[in-house]
Amino acid sequence: MKEEDRREGKNPIENLLRMDRIPHIWCPGCGIGVVVTSFAEALRKSEIDLDKTAIISGIGCTGRVAGYVKLDSIHTTHGRAVPVATGLKLANPELKVVVFSGDGDIAGIGGNHFIHAARRNMDLVIICVNNFNYAMTGGQVAATTPISANASTAPFGNFEYPFNLPYLAEASGATYVARWTALHLRRVTKSVQEALGRRGFSFIEVITPCVTLYARRNRLGDGLNLLKYYYEKSEIQHGADTKTLDISYQGKLIVGKFVDKDKPTFLDCMNEHLGKVLGDKYEPYGGNHD
Amino acid sequence: MKKVKADPKGVLTGAHYLDGDHALAEGALAAGCRFFAGYPITPSTETAERFAERIPKVGGVFIQMEDELASIAALIGAAWGGKKVMTVTSGPGFSLMMENIGLACMLETPLVIANVQRGGPSTGLPTLTGQQDMMQVKWGSHGDYEIIALSPDSPQECFDLCIEAFNLSEIYRVPSFVMTDECVGHMHEKVVIPPAEEIELVERKWYKGPKDKYLPFKPDEDMIPFMVKVGDGYHFHVTGLTHDERGYPVINAECQNVCVPHLVDKINMNADKIIKLEEDETDNAEIIVISYGITSRVTTRAVRKARKAGIKVGTIRLITVWPFPEKRIKELAKKIKAFVVPEINYGQVVYEVERCAFGQAPAIRVPHCGGWVHDPEDIFKAIKEASK
Numbered sequence: 001m002k003e004e005d006r007r008e009g010k011n012p013i014e015n016l017l018r019m020d021r022i023p024h025i026w027c028p029g030c031g032i033g034v035v036v037t038s039f040a041e042a043l044r045k046s047e048i049d050l051d052k053t054a055i056i057s058g059i060g061c062t063g064r065v066a067g068y069v070k071l072d073s074i075h076t077t078h079g080r081a082v083p084v085a086t087g088l089k090l091a092n093p094e095l096k097v098v099v100f101s102g103d104g105d106i107a108g109i110g111g112n113h114f115i116h117a118a119r120r121n122m123d124l125v126i127i128c129v130n131n132f133n134y135a136m137t138g139g140q141v142a143a144t145t146p147i148s149a150n151a152s153t154a155p156f157g158n159f160e161y162p163f164n165l166p167y168l169a170e171a172s173g174a175t176y177v178a179r180w181t182a183l184h185l186r187r188v189t190k191s192v193q194e195a196l197g198r199r200g201f202s203f204i205e206v207i208t209p210c211v212t213l214y215a216r217r218n219r220l221g222d223g224l225n226l227l228k229y230y231y232e233k234s235e236i237q238h239g240a241d242t243k244t245l246d247i248s249y250q251g252k253l254i255v256g257k258f259v260d261k262d263k264p265t266f267l268d269c270m271n272e273h274l275g276k277v278l279g280d281k282y283e284p285y286g287g288n289h290d
Numbered sequence: 291m292k293k294v295k296a297d298p299k300g301v302l303t304g305a306h307y308l309d310g311d312h313a314l315a316e317g318a319l320a321a322g323c324r325f326f327a328g329y330p331i332t333p334s335t336e337t338a339e340r341f342a343e344r345i346p347k348v349g350g351v352f353i354q355m356e357d358e359l360a361s362i363a364a365l366i367g368a369a370w371g372g373k374k375v376m377t378v379t380s381g382p383g384f385s386l387m388m389e390n391i392g393l394a395c396m397l398e399t400p401l402v403i404a405n406v407q408r409g410g411p412s413t414g415l416p417t418l419t420g421q422q423d424m425m426q427v428k429w430g431s432h433g434d435y436e437i438i439a440l441s442p443d444s445p446q447e448c449f450d451l452c453i454e455a456f457n458l459s460e461i462y463r464v465p466s467f468v469m470t471d472e473c474v475g476h477m478h479e480k481v482v483i484p485p486a487e488e489i490e491l492v493e494r495k496w497y498k499g500p501k502d503k504y505l506p507f508k509p510d511e512d513m514i515p516f517m518v519k520v521g522d523g524y525h526f527h528v529t530g531l532t533h534d535e536r537g538y539p540v541i542n543a544e545c546q547n548v549c550v551p552h553l554v555d556k557i558n559m560n561a562d563k564i565i566k567l568e569e570d571e572t573d574n575a576e577i578i579v580i581s582y583g584i585t586s587r588v589t590t591r592a593v594r595k596a597r598k599a600g601i602k603v604g605t606i607r608l609i610t611v612w613p614f615p616e617k618r619i620k621e622l623a624k625k626i627k628a629f630v631v632p633e634i635n636y637g638q639v640v641y642e643v644e645r646c647a648f649g650q651a652p653a654i655r656v657p658h659c660g661g662w663v664h665d666p667e668d669i670f671k672a673i674k675e676a677s678k
Binding site: 050073084087088091116 | 348366368
């Protein structure tokens with residue numbers, strides 16, 4: 001942080017936000033802002049070239065993140081942030097492309113894109129804020145809502161099995177998988193830093209309080225109560241088998257870094273394979289291959 | 291508008307025997323398209339196959355996405371990454387693309403989509419022809435917007451109009467469509483690809499001003515905003531929400547009433563520059579047959595017969611279908627007995643003709659629900675009936 005900024009009492013991440021768009025639209029007690037702070041902190045600490053870093057969001061509460069972060073940013077349609085990011089990354093392989101969106105966007109309506117981008121080991125960083133419900137539209141049941149939790153479209157409690165997102169990500173081919181809660185500020189920052197510093201499909205799930213809808217409807221109290229729940233019920237188990245990471249209603253939250261492995265990315269594979277098969281006829285593409 | 295010559299690397303100069311689908315791919319490569327994302331669908335798949343085969347040798351990316359929603363989404367990302375981009379599809383895939391066609395319009399993103407039309411609705415006739423998406427291409431995504439749509443009648447024109455579609459999409463920062471059909475797509479004919487230096491392309495309207503002054507949606511004098519690409523250090527924001535010139539969402543009626551008219555006006559007010567028609571003997575005509583794509587070739591025979599029978603028939607071939615040649619139709623409507631509009635659908639463009647004719651001359655439809663082209667005799671009968 002520059003000395004003059006410190007003297008003016010400027011927030012260290014101010015330069016990374018579109019301050020002309022603040023105040024943001026998120027509710028008091030919402031955890032999305034906290035995750036944005038952790039993310040911005042990671043951008044600052046990792047000292048990556050911000051001109052070459054882009055952020056893509058879909059639709060929903062978390063979908064608004066792209067509008068507040070001062071990077072090249074695209075606010076897309078519901079569920080389609082991942083394929084937009086894929087196109088962008090392939091158009092310019094020197095970019096670091098981050099998808100920042102919610103559970104409904106990434107695992108619900110956009111689930112197919114998510115698994116296919118993971119399968120290809122597309123070089124993307126996916127930050128998925130999981131607040132257990134569709135919040136922007138008023139707290140409807142989601143693919144992540146724990147069994148028995150109440151939602152506006154599950155007024156008698158949810159009876160559908162929810163996704164275990166780290167398991168889904170790993171099974172689909174993700175090469176970096178972590179889960180934290182919004183309480184784990186520094187851990188989220190560290191995971192984002194790691195993801196920004198590596199290549200391949202990186203997935204970070206962040207369990208986040210939705211005070212206005214999920215918590216109110218389930219009488220779970222305010223933001224502080226939810227953070228308390230995260231504090232009491234989360235357990236760090238690095239390297240845990242992702243099969244074991246199901247989340248039950250107000251149950252244990254196993255967090256940590258579960259997967260971190262090297263595997264050639266989509267572009268690595270494309271360049272290597274086509275180069276081998278086509279020889280001199282192949283025009284190598286992009287700079288993102290060894 | 292900065293004109294440039296085609297990069298010889300993508301131009302397969304020479305005379306070839308190609309089908310329309312392959313000619314589309316060659317047109318795109320000649321136009322400098324270096325990113326293709328698509329999903330297999332009959333009868334358009336050959337375009338994707340040609341790209342997959344050709345692009346590794348030209349320096350670009352072909353990716354087969356998981357569905358058509360992803361294909362068009364990837365195009366938007368890649369276009370903002372600085373590439374010229376294209377996809378190809380047919381009816382069901384086209385329907386799946388609709389939401390993000392709206393996003394592309396809202397973000398004023400240059401991209402090209404070819405639709406090799408087949409009979410619909412639903413799965414319909416996967417292997418057989420149709421011209422049933424002509425209204426969908428204009429109205430298919432929700433909300434008000436305008437696009438540009440061209441309709442080739444031959445493999446040669448698939449090549450030529452694909453280049454034209456790229457140029458128009460760059461000039462107007464708008465999705466442009468090549469609306470061909472199964473017949474033209476699978477028809478093999480001679481296609482002459484000129485040398486690269488004879489292919490004129492339009493460069494994207496890049497912004498060159500100070501970094502902190504860039505406004506992604508501020509119309510220039512010609513109504514079209516400048517573009518930058520991700521990675522150039524502008525830290526810009528674009529959104530599918532109603533937005534101001536900065537690209538920031540503004541959710542109110544005032545902003546909507548600036549944002550939306552701009553999307554519509556930039557095309558409609560430039561319609562005269564965009565529209566291309568092919569007219570034949572329209573000056574003294576009593577009857578004018580309006581057609582497009584493969585149907586215009588079938589029309590030729592009917593018109594020849596009608597002329598032999600002494601009927602004064604003129605023809606208009608819509609090379610540009612959208613924006614529609616409203617002025618010309620209005621002008622001609624005052625002088626003629628009737629328009630006859632054969633098309634391989636149950637009546638789509640005919641109603642646009644009727645609207646433009648404004649009661650001055652009837653627009654007679656010659657429908658065909660798809661699966662094959664018209665029997666020229668049916669078009670002849672309609673001409674004869676109209677001339678009475």
